[in-house]
Amino acid sequence: MLREQYQLKRKQPPSDAQLDASAQLLAKRSALQPDTTSTDSALPIFEHREAIIAALKQHQVIVVSGETGSGKTTQLPRYALAAGLGRRGMIGHTQPRRLAARSVAARIADETGLPLGGGVGYAVRFDDQSAPDTLVRLMTDGILLNELQRDRLLLGYEVIIIDEAHERSLNIDFLLGVLALIAPKRPELKIIITSATIDHERFAAHFGDAPVIEVSGRGYPVSTHYIDVALNADDSRAIARTVCDALDDVVRRKLPSNAKDILVFLPGEREIRDAERALQRSGRTPEASWEILPLYGRLSDKQQ
Numbered sequence: 001m002l003r004e005q006y007q008l009k010r011k012q013p014p015s016d017a018q019l020d021a022s023a024q025l026l027a028k029r030s031a032l033q034p035d036t037t038s039t040d041s042a043l044p045i046f047e048h049r050e051a052i053i054a055a056l057k058q059h060q061v062i063v064v065s066g067e068t069g070s071g072k073t074t075q076l077p078r079y080a081l082a083a084g085l086g087r088r089g090m091i092g093h094t095q096p097r098r099l100a101a102r103s104v105a106a107r108i109a110d111e112t113g114l115p116l117g118g119g120v121g122y123a124v125r126f127d128d129q130s131a132p133d134t135l136v137r138l139m140t141d142g143i144l145l146n147e148l149q150r151d152r153l154l155l156g157y158e159v160i161i162i163d164e165a166h167e168r169s170l171n172i173d174f175l176l177g178v179l180a181l182i183a184p185k186r187p188e189l190k191i192i193i194t195s196a197t198i199d200h201e202r203f204a205a206h207f208g209d210a211p212v213i214e215v216s217g218r219g220y221p222v223s224t225h226y227i228d229v230a231l232n233a234d235d236s237r238a239i240a241r242t243v244c245d246a247l248d249d250v251v252r253r254k255l256p257s258n259a260k261d262i263l264v265f266l267p268g269e270r271e272i273r274d275a276e277r278a279l280q281r282s283g284r285t286p287e288a289s290w291e292i293l294p295l296y297g298r299l300s301d302k303q304q
Helices: 002-009 016-031 044-058 072-082 098-112 141-147 170-182 200-206 236-254 269-282
Strands: 061-066 090-095 120-124 127-129 136-140 157-162 190-195 212-215
Touching (some): 044 061, 044 072, 061 200, 072 098, 072 190, 136 141, 141 170, 157 170, 170 200, 190 200
Parallel strands (some): 061 190, 061 212, 090 136, 120 136
8 A cells, every 4th residue: 555655656665664554554444344234225325335336346436416315425435335445545525514524424433333533533624533544534625625735646545525516615626626637646546426416417527427326315305495586695684584484484384294394595604694583583483492593614513
């Protein structure tokens, strides 16, 4: 492993001590025995498990397309482990948000039986809970971008999973561009791109017509409603009032009687805070027992 990395960097051959350290790290990772077999067969992605593992073995890049809730995020790292990956380098798995990186890491650790912070780790701003022998490392897009400054070919990784690529943030676009440049220089690096929309065709073309595996369905029912109102984007109070009206209409007329949660997407923090205040003042929440939980990136980890 280390000798190959030095050849890629075109440096002098590694010393015996460095080779010994590399061999010990490989032995530590190989000694870990994650549970890659038991899984929730109710998840839509389960039907594609063998196809995904086979595609990982045959192709350098694959694109997995499926709705949110199909099981992509939690199961793809396990399928990579089942394909024999993660020993010669980590399985790096990016998430757009800190909260997702931590919670997904905890879920994968629980499912694989590996210790959180050991076999499965995570890294977010100011908090790195991973180890040298970590097999699966969850992280935000920004963390992986920062690593590129000191590891231009991402030699510490055997697999890179770019999750939620359809969000098309600036970080994700940078990563997709860099990975397309790295891939020919590191043919052993496996890359998995996930998308919840029809953008999967563009992602596949970006990586030389990579194979696409489509996963249909989701593990829980979701109904989607759009606020079809023309608004001045600068008028956050008008947006807040419209959100109140729309929620009132959705809750009272369109939601099934057993609905438990409503997730509202708004343009930014200001609109979220204004909508929260407007809902609290209006008294139009469906029941007194319902709770309004604002969520945006500037909140502390504890608040998130």
